[in-house]
Amino acid sequence: MNTEQAIQRWNQHAERYTANYDEHGGIHREVLLNPAIFSLLGEVDEKHVLDAGCGEGYLSRLLVKKGATVTAVDFSQKMLDIAKKRTHSQDTIRFLHGNCEDLSFLADEQFDCIISNMVLQDLEDYRSALHEMYRLLKPNSTFIFSILHPCFVTPNSGWIRHEQLDQQYWRVQRYFYEGTYQQLDADPPIVLYHRTLSSYVQAIIQAGFTIENMIEPKPSQEILEKYPQFEEDLHCADFIVFKLRK
């Protein structure tokens, strides 16, 4: 499956995928991803930020609330249509249709910060995307990205009930497999790419970045009081978030 075919799937699923989004982007983003991203982000007031693979745009809108000027790119026209509908005209977001693997229509070194939330595992050519992010950043600025945690979320991973011990286990399979797999709770399934953690780290280094920080998000005590069902996320990490410096 190539990038164009994968994006057709995103076009097909855009309405359903974004139906439960709220201003925080939905519960997993509110509980796990947003706290990690914003703790790594620092001040964005008056900064020019790229939201690479913006989807329905919730993160762009949160960034605008923090004073950023935002350019938001997605390769799914359907996602962009939804994003524009959900964005008030006073929010200064420039939505652009583009493939994160090749954003050559954007000039070099124009962004103070780039964020890509849950996109790199959806890209066939993640190495080119990392090179593009490096090219687009001003010197000494940061790229923050989150992905499904490749050590725990693998093809066929999931909770398994051990009846005799009356316990649940998280099953990891095919960790060293690199390639596409499908998320089966959609029809037709959404296509994802699995790579090992070392492949991601090697690609980051090859693109020229240094790794400044990394978070494996877990729910805070405070958030567990609000959403006790996230107790199971204290056993293994769904996501990993990197902060890279050019």
Ligand SMILES: C[S@@+](CC[C@H](N)C(=O)[O-])C[C@H]1O[C@@H](n2cnc3c(N)ncnc32)[C@H](O)[C@@H]1O
């Ligand atoms: C899991 S969603 C995340 C969306 C958004 N960042 C969020 O956190 O809600 C992945 C997004 O990446 C977009 N995408 C997939 N492949 C892309 C590509 N090659 N270039 C740009 N966007 C892409 C999809 O259209 C989709 O909107």
